[in-house]
Amino acid sequence: MTQHETHHDPTSIRICVIGAGYVGLTAGACLAHLGHTVVCTDQSVLRVQELQRGTLRIVEDGLPDIVERMVALGRLRFSADNVESVGDADFVFLCLPTPQSEDGSADLSHVLDVAREIGPHLRPDAIVVDKSTVPVGTSTLVLDALGRLDVMVAANPEFLAEGTAVRDFLHPDRVVVGSDQPGAAERVGSLYKALDTHLITTDAASAETIKYASNAYLAVRLSFVNSMAGVCEAAGADIAAVMDGVGSDHRIGRAFLTPGPGWGGSCFPKDTSALLHTSYARGFDFTLLRSATDYNREHQRWMVSKVLATLGDEVEGAVVAMWGLAFKAGTDDLRDSPAIEIARQLTERGCVVRAFDPAVRHHVPGVTVCTSYVEACRGARTLVIATEWPEFIGADLGAAGRVMQDRALVDLRNLLHPDTAAAHGFRYEGVGRARSGVADRNVQVAG
Numbered sequence: 001m002t003q004h005e006t007h008h009d010p011t012s013i014r015i016c017v018i019g020a021g022y023v024g025l026t027a028g029a030c031l032a033h034l035g036h037t038v039v040c041t042d043q044s045v046l047r048v049q050e051l052q053r054g055t056l057r058i059v060e061d062g063l064p065d066i067v068e069r070m071v072a073l074g075r076l077r078f079s080a081d082n083v084e085s086v087g088d089a090d091f092v093f094l095c096l097p098t099p100q101s102e103d104g105s106a107d108l109s110h111v112l113d114v115a116r117e118i119g120p121h122l123r124p125d126a127i128v129v130d131k132s133t134v135p136v137g138t139s140t141l142v143l144d145a146l147g148r149l150d151v152m153v154a155a156n157p158e159f160l161a162e163g164t165a166v167r168d169f170l171h172p173d174r175v176v177v178g179s180d181q182p183g184a185a186e187r188v189g190s191l192y193k194a195l196d197t198h199l200i201t202t203d204a205a206s207a208e209t210i211k212y213a214s215n216a217y218l219a220v221r222l223s224f225v226n227s228m229a230g231v232c233e234a235a236g237a238d239i240a241a242v243m244d245g246v247g248s249d250h251r252i253g254r255a256f257l258t259p260g261p262g263w264g265g266s267c268f269p270k271d272t273s274a275l276l277h278t279s280y281a282r283g284f285d286f287t288l289l290r291s292a293t294d295y296n297r298e299h300q301r302w303m304v305s306k307v308l309a310t311l312g313d314e315v316e317g318a319v320v321a322m323w324g325l326a327f328k329a330g331t332d333d334l335r336d337s338p339a340i341e342i343a344r345q346l347t348e349r350g351c352v353v354r355a356f357d358p359a360v361r362h363h364v365p366g367v368t369v370c371t372s373y374v375e376a377c378r379g380a381r382t383l384v385i386a387t388e389w390p391e392f393i394g395a396d397l398g399a400a401g402r403v404m405q406d407r408a409l410v411d412l413r414n415l416l417h418p419d420t421a422a423a424h425g426f427r428y429e430g431v432g433r434a435r436s437g438v439a440d441r442n443v444q445v446a447g
């Protein structure tokens with residue numbers, strides 16, 4: 001047990017977390033770990049029953065363990081009843097989905113519906129905390145929807161990355177809390193005092209904007225890196241060496257400078273789109289961000305052209321093996337996964353895609369999901385590495401190559417050493433690596 005867990009204080013702060021998805025469940029379990037008493041609710045009775053039985057649908061490192069420990073300590077429980085659960089809560093965290101609407105904006109209906117539902121049942125002085133990623137002005141809308149003058153609202157955006165969410169929660173770079181109501185941000189900030197972290201308190205709009213700005217900055221940065229991979233191929237330079245040099249500048253830093261198949265996931269595409277939409281609606285055309293999102297699509301087309309180049313004139317019916325389907329390693333999340341988009345474009349061109357992902361066992365439309373990485377290679381002419389799962393680094397390339405019809409390898413994560421691939425008879429193509437072919441951007445047939 002850690003220092004936060006040694007004793008259960010019956011007078012501890014009571015928190016209700018609404019939404020037991022990946023953000024809500026992580027936040028709920030971690031807030032319990034910090035010593036608070038938490039009830040986590042979800043509208044899905046089935047999900048609540050599963051959680052009560054100790055079954056988690058989410059693949060998230062360390063989460064099952066912390067949930068189990070907090071439940072055992074009596075600090076975490078689950079309920080499908082929002083109204084009953086908020087009744088004695090000092091803080092109510094909204095961890096609800098804000099999906100992308102058809103026009104690109106964030107759909108706030110889940111957040112506002114719940115605010116209307118719980119408003120009349122909150123205790124006086126309760127603070128409703130928005131953890132969902134929400135556009136500027138949402139705090140005010142939530143306060144209106146609550147319909148109460150004796151409660152407060154604060155924005156406390158999460159910076160959890162899938163796969164490292166528990167670590168990110170418990171070891172944050174910063175905690176951001178914003179509110180326009182006096183004292184609310186400080187009270188929410190005090191929930192995190194056991195973390196001994198950098199607390200940034202702001203007005204509500206600034207806190208809401210920090211979240212979008214962080215994700216937009218990282219997305220722009222990755223589009224820059226992926227574009228630099230193109231420059232490196234054209235210049236005969238190596239992207240990893242270049243980024244080691246660039247990232248050594250303390251003003252830049254080395255993180256988030258690895259090229260890949262394009263950025264994806266449940267956050268960057270949705271949040272960049274929402275920020276573009278909000279900015280435009282308020283009279284600012286964020287052309288830099290627009291270019292970064294446009295380039296991301298172009299980059300994925302370039303990745304497809306790298307694969308097609310290995311197939312020459314015989315694309316129709318060609319079997320392509322794909323290692324990895326998730327948008328990144330450490331998760332089973334396929335939302336806006338570049339692997340899925342690349343597989344779709346290959347299928348559209350007549351290829352047959354056989355895939356293996358250690359975290360994905362279910363049916364994926366348009367793709368044959370295989371039970372092993374060797375099985376995915378059966379009959380394939382080209383192997384594509386789309387997700388950076390560590391197990392692919394030590395994969396038996398000899399065994400994979402033996403069941404393939406031809407040995408081309410397109411490594412969209414620069415995961416393998418080109419010499420290792422060559423030693424097993426593979427023609428290797430990476431992203432921005434010194435050995436990668438310059439001409440392939442325009443779909444040339446590689447050797």
Ligand code: UGA
Pocket residue numbers: 133158159160161162163215218222255256257258259260261262263264265266267268271327328
């Ligand atoms: C992202 C942010 O990193 C979190 O801080 C934020 O809280 C979260 O969104 C959110 O808004 O909820 P996540 O979507 O889990 O987290 O994924 P990231 O680890 O940021 O990766 C995003 C994409 O960038 C992935 O497609 C990944 O493969 C790609 N990436 C990342 C690269 O191509 N290169 C890199 O060097 C890093």
